Amino acid sequence: MGAHNARHDPAGTRERRPIHQAKPGVSSSYARTVCADVRSVLSAAVDDELLIRNPCSAKSVRAPKADSSRVVPWTPVQVLGVRAALEERYRATVDVGAGCGLCQGEVFGLAEGALDFEGQTLHVVRQIKHVEGKPVFALPKCEKERDVPLPDSVAGALKAHMGICKPVEVTLPWGTPEGPKVTARLLFTNPGGGIVWRSNFNAHDWEPALGSASDTGQGLSRIWKPLEFLNSALAGRGPGNPRVTPDGGVLGGMRGR
Structure with a gap:
């Protein structure tokens, strides 16, 4: 995780998010799950005083949007x-x-x-x-x-x-x-x-x-x-x-x- 009280980097988080979304075969729901997992890990790092703040909590960092496509059920x-x-x-x-x-x-x-x-x-x-x-x-x-x-x-x-x-x-x-x-x-x-x-x-x-x-x-x-x-x-x-x-x-x- 780096040095104690490492500097949070929301800009770096913003730069990495589109890479996950753009990767072929990765659904928006999976990307949202990954985002939630990363947020959870970084929150634990804050609790352990390894980070000052959670970069995922910055207002400028947004989770991937949910897939709005309609699911068509089978007959x-x-x-x-x-x-x-x-x-x-x-x-x-x-x-x-x-x-x-x-x-x-x-x-x-x-x-x-x-x-x-x-x-x-x-x-x-x-x-x-x-x-x-x-x-x-x-x-x-x-x-x-x-x-x-x-x-x-x-x-x-x-x-x-x-x-x-x-x-x-x-x-x-x-x-x-x-x-x-x-x-x-x-x-x-x-x-x-x-x-x-x-x-x-x-x-x-x-x-x-x-x-x-x-x-x-x-x-x-x-x-x-x-x-x-x-x-x-x-x-x-x-x-x-x-x-x-x-x-x-x-x-x-x-x-x-």
């Missing part, structure tokens, strides 16, 4: 087409993504203990993130646990999945690579019993499935987001508003924890 027919094209051990990820609105990291961090079949509720309490290239368990998106309705269609798909692919105990550090070890019985693992690496899954399973489903999924986005947005786009997003599942069923609004 149920498109969702089912992609699901059918996936390897059997990964098909239920589509049910959870479309039926419960989980992001990819939350799906791969989903554990057996999160399922309340009697209460028709899914407890979203963790996701798998990658910090410094290493996988860790962390809080779900928005840094907050939440409960979401578990419709019969998704519950049935998960029960069938667990009948074929038993949950596997996986231990990862929490929050950072140096964090405390946490063990969870994950529903989705790779054929070797380890975590599903998103980069491998997207390259070797997800994108080929999109290609195979091209007849029903013309122009499908290469990302997971339209799947996650399927329910919220088909109905209101506020508490109590219904959401539509891939098979046409209706479920209630999201409940925060």
Whole structure:
């Protein structure tokens, strides 16, 4: 971090920000995440008296703008087409993504203990993130646990999945690579019993499935987001508003924890 009480340099921060935004393949959401992480690290440096001020807090330094492009959700027919094209051990990820609105990291961090079949509720309490290239368990998106309705269609798909692919105990550090070890019985693992690496899954399973489903999924986005947005786009997003599942069923609004 340099010398004690090093001079803060907002001008240098401003110069570096456009480089991240201009780099090909870097989304605005990822750039905003990087910006938030850098701000957090520099705030810790201020607390440790290694910096006088946080340069990211200067008025002249602005975070990357959020992507204003509209996410177009898939139709149920498109969702089912992609699901059918996936390897059997990964098909239920589509049910959870479309039926419960989980992001990819939350799906791969989903554990057996999160399922309340009697209460028709899914407890979203963790996701798998990658910090410094290493996988860790962390809080779900928005840094907050939440409960979401578990419709019969998704519950049935998960029960069938667990009948074929038993949950596997996986231990990862929490929050950072140096964090405390946490063990969870994950529903989705790779054929070797380890975590599903998103980069491998997207390259070797997800994108080929999109290609195979091209007849029903013309122009499908290469990302997971339209799947996650399927329910919220088909109905209101506020508490109590219904959401539509891939098979046409209706479920209630999201409940925060």
